[in-house]
Amino acid sequence: MSLASSPALAGLPAHLAGCLWTAQVGGVAPPQAVVPTGQAALDAVLPGGGWPLGGLTELLVESDASCEWRLLAPALRQVAAAGRPVLLIGAPQEPHGLVPELAGRLLRVQVADARQALWATEQALRSGLPGAVVVWLPQAQLGALRRLQAQAALLTPGAGSLLFAVRPLAAGRDSSPAPLRLFVRPQALGEAGQAVEPGAPSDRTRAAGVQVQVLKRRGPLLEGDLSLVIWPPGLAPALAGRLGRPVFGMQPAPAPVPVPAPHAVARGASTAAAQG
């Protein structure tokens, strides 16, 4: 709904109309500095059309390192291409995938507990240097998150940084000062042997599916989930093209059978193993 439709506000000059946000259904917050997420469907529902700069974004995931990296990768790539550093604080496993593209600009910080993770994030934000900070917080207090949000919001809009906090699903029940909160889950694959209908996304496509539910944003509540198909890099050309047919021309190879022993004593054991 555009502002021009309201008669009282139609007479506003253009620069004022852009600053005004009316809390109506379908209206989303005025544009702020954002980095595009790389997924058009997600950009359409996020205020401003991307990840907000200068604010805390919470990603609530079922288990660490399940699918948040896929979601963040395009934005991190853009930030590194712009020449700004990327910090990973408290990553659950060793990062491997995007490392060659981010190599000169990546810093990985290992922490022992949540207090150290929060301290390191605050120091990074205070220096004003990083373009993106991703911090994994299995536990975090409300006061600490508020401090992070205040710190991120202090930076000027042009030089702000992306701040992502990856937290467990259970944290969705608690309140949080973050202006944007998303549930991120991998899409469940169908049972083995289920018939694939023509036109339905194949098993292989759904293997790369990510379900995103916007829990909180600056704007009206979004009902329902977003199903996105995000391919890990390198897998898309291999898996997306073929429907139902294995690629590289081979089935998953069967387990190799041990060579039967030449003498009688071991033959019984080897044939039993071959059958079992």
Next chain:
Amino acid sequence: MSHWLALLPAADAGCIRSLETFEQQALAWWALQFTPRVAVLDEAVVLEVASSLRLFGGAAALHARVAAGPQRAAAAAPTALAALALLRVGRPGAFDSEAAGGADGPGEPSRTGVARWLDPLPLSTLSAAAPHEPTLARLGCRTLGQLQALPRGGLSRRFGAGLLRALDQAYGRVPPSLDWIRLPEVFDAALDLPGRIDAAPALMHGARRLLQALGAWLAARQAGVRSIVLGWRHDFGPRDAGAGGELCIRTAVCTRQVGHLERLLSERLARTTLLAPVGVLRLRADEIEPLAQASAALWPGFGTAAAQVEQVQWTELVERLSARLGADRVLRPHLQADHRLSQQVAWVPATREPVPQAPAPAVPGAVLGGRHPHPHPNPPGGMDRVHPAGWPQPAWLLREPLALATRDGQPLYQGAVRLLLGPQRIEAGWWDGRAAVARDYYVGHSARAGLLCLYRLRLPGRGSASEPVCDPAPRLASHPASGGREATWYLEGLYG
């Protein structure tokens, strides 16, 4: 027309003499940024700034900058002794434009103004007249104006030529003779602490003062420091605690930022324990290098100031994080050309610069099968080892490959794992002994865990002539179902 400023160093009430001397010296070094003509006079620091007025944009602007400094009080006058006298009595003289009364304009003192200010001041404000004050009071002479009106011959015969000379210098008839301070070649300052300190973090208060003096010294010498040593001497401690201790702070980039050194020092002191109470602190600057401040360029965009500032900020952030978390917890990736997934990225501490480059061995024909979907472009940021493209790289690597249980030949990881892609045989590292790998890689999907990167060991063929090449898998031997088939699936990475 000379313009003198007198500054009184800030010192706590009742502090010891050596601390006052130290504060005075630190203030004098700080004042060197305004003019090279700085001298220590009695308990204050005087500086002559007439030749610097134009550089700093006028007397008012200069006074505003000086007023923001660490001194307790300041005064301005046309002569040094007059400024000192005004400081002692607590009047700012020409320093404050309101006190100037408007007759002399904002902050520009004049010769007649000196007499106007000095005449009503008591005799104790002039150091040469203070010992004769009782005698002069009996003569009925209580202020400097009355003293000046006395006959000169009689004054010099009665009280000595020193008094007459001081009076002439105060009223501007004779130029003062002062020793301008000279900056020492090395910075090695000691500070007597007012009380004995037992806990290391409490040393920070004294260390901060020493660091501020260091900052003033570096600014005056146009230099930066790379390593500083903070030492302390024990006072009435047990004999086996030793005479003292020290700790050394090093930075990667030559810096003049006292705040950064303060933060690093406070992190180190928080982890230090003192063996005995400490009475004396000492700061020494070890490695000094000339450091030019970044200057603005004439045309925008041509200066390298922004890049230098960013590099310094980056180094400071890395050092701050390493100081608290440990240098081996703040890591940067270093790419190596290798087909083995675990060897492709080496994580080195970020404080170690430059990053050592691993030699890239030539591995003929080790990769069998598989296609190269698209070559990776050269990564930005200067890393010149290109990640070898081949098998789609997982987003996360487990620290150690996890052996998976199997059921009917299918691996299990949070549910049954369906194999989608593969196999890709990777054999590499045969020169490396224990780190050699011979694996068949697959991409699998698990209902709860998403896309996985698994591998299976190449089983040794029985009766084969050569020694089998297999991974030294630590879990293989202890796996309960350690038959030939069940224990050979391993999870190496997750496609997050």
